[in-house]
Amino acid sequence: MQARPFPARFDTRSARVRAFILWELREYPQRKDLDGSIVDAAAMLSRASVDSYRQVVTERGVLAASSPGNRLMLSTPGGVSLRQALLSITPDLAIHVLADHVIPYSAYQALRHGDDAAFIAIRTEALAVRERRFMAQFHVQEADELLGETDIDTE
Known part of the structure; x- marks a missing residue:
């Protein structure tokens, strides 16, 4: 079985995006919130649906703003x-929040310096690479490309 590429857009009408959400919930069921409390991601998702996945970069015109890497x-x-x-956030809390939400330090630095596109690209690649490692455990063949179009389910 060959995997589909990591989705370019976060659209829950896509089975590929729903698979990404399931993987993320499995890999990161609990994570630090910005106030230091623990977030139960599955409970949060069940209460607020996909609105739980908020965008970091909200400006129009930013390339890849709809990417899962921006959520x-x-x-x-x-x-x-x-x-x-x-x-x-404070540096001591930032360490935990960044790790729990798969935000590489280089992505965080890009965000701090106003390079929104780099933040999204770096985080997207980090998520895609981790997801690929997970799929490899089940002998799922990698997609030919790391990122790909988000197919919307119509049936």
């Missing part, structure tokens, strides 16, 4: 964007 399951205080909250 995180984190809460913020009212009126505070996810981006603002990420950039304001």
Whole structure:
């Protein structure tokens, strides 16, 4: 069996995106929230559906803003964007939040320096590589390309 490439867009009408969500919930069932509390990702998803996956970069025109690499399951205080909250966390908490949400330090640095496209690209690649490792455990053949179009299920 050959895997489909990592989805380019986060669209829950796609079976490939739903498979990504299941993998992520399995690999990271609990993760640190921005206030240091533990987030039960499956419970959060069951309460708020896919709205739990919030965008870090929300500006229009940013290449790949709809990518799964731009989506995180984190809460913020009212009126505070996810981006603002990420950039304001303390260094000791940042270590845990970044690890729990698969945000490589280089992606975080890109975000801090205003390079939104690099943040998304670096995090997307990190997610895709980890997901591929998981699939390899089940002898699923890698997709020919790392990233690919998000096919929408129509049936």
